[in-house]
Amino acid sequence: MDFKPVKIAAAMGKAFRDVRGGIPEEKLQEMTDKIVEELEGMFMEKTPSVEEVQDVVERRIMTEGFYDVAKHYILYRYDHAILREEKKKDTLEKIEKNDLFVVKRSGKRERFSLFKLKKTLSYAVEGYEDEVDSDVIATQCQLELYDGIKTRDIMRSLVMTARSLIELDPAYSHVAARLLRFMLYKDVIGPEVINFHNLSQGYREAFKRNLRFGVEIGRLDPRLLEFDLDELANSLVIERDELFKYLGAQTLYDRYLLQNPDTREVLETPQAFWMRVAMGLSILEKDINGRAKEFYGVLSTLRFVSSTPTLFHAGTLRPQ
Secondary structure (H helix, E strand, O other), rough: OOOOOOHHHHHHHHHHHHHHHOOOHHHHHHHHHHHHHHHHHHHOOOOOHHHHHHHHHHHHHHOOOOOOHHHHHHHHHHHHHHHHHHHHHHHHHHHHHHOEEEEOOOOOEEEOOOOHHHHHHEEEEEOOOOOOOOOHHHHHHOOOOOOOEHHHHHHHHHHHHHHOOOOOOOOHHHHHHHHHHHHHHHHOOOOOOOHHHHHHHHHHHHHHHHHHHHOOOOOOHHHHHHOOOOHHEEEEEEEHHHHOOOOHHHHHHHHHOOOOOOOOEEOOOHHHHHHHHHHHHHOOOOOOHHHHHHHHHHHHHHOOOOOHHHHHHHOOOOOO
């Protein structure tokens, strides 16, 4: 789900205030919940467009019998559609003039580079060039840009654009998952450190660094530091990150990867996650490193996946 229920409720609430002076909060929440339920059922692996969300909102208002509010909402949609088109036109003109600025993670502003965008896409579509049209993704993504957009939000837009095309060809699911991983790698490894041409070193160093940090902040069991972290880091098979299509990758990132509870910063890549779970399962074994590698080999290839409580808690201070 990439639409925001709070925005849906706000738009409906405004329409009701303009026409009827307001609506009881309970009724507004009930309508919003029904809209979200319908959208989730309609768009399981596809991101609905603004217009598609608004179609469902409009139908719900009419279904509830608020025809005067629905009429007002239709006019609201029309006015905002014009504004969106004007903003898109302005953005495309700025891109053409090389006058659109983006904000990097460091806070530095720089000119938007279509070359960099297409270079990122070239990595993401590798092996799927016959099924995936990267130019379509690039063009659609440009329509979502605005002056001062954060580079992380550009990556998120690429992910959502690829996701919206999954219904055209399943290959877009792999591309969306890759783009999501690129964003995750920058978060975990560090945008200034990461080198996609030599991902291995940064990936393995991040595993060791963040595992130690997890112990330091009280999220992970200190006994994990008794393992041979160099040996286990070298056992990570980074290519297995490719086993996840988009929906699986998004679920993993949203629910299971270890986070800093204070900053919500993600501390694990997929293979670091599997290894941390394997270490948690091996913590009482005699040969802790050997058993961890055995468990990792089974988990990371998806031949067997532990129950959700185990995935959540293995290796933490509150193991299952």
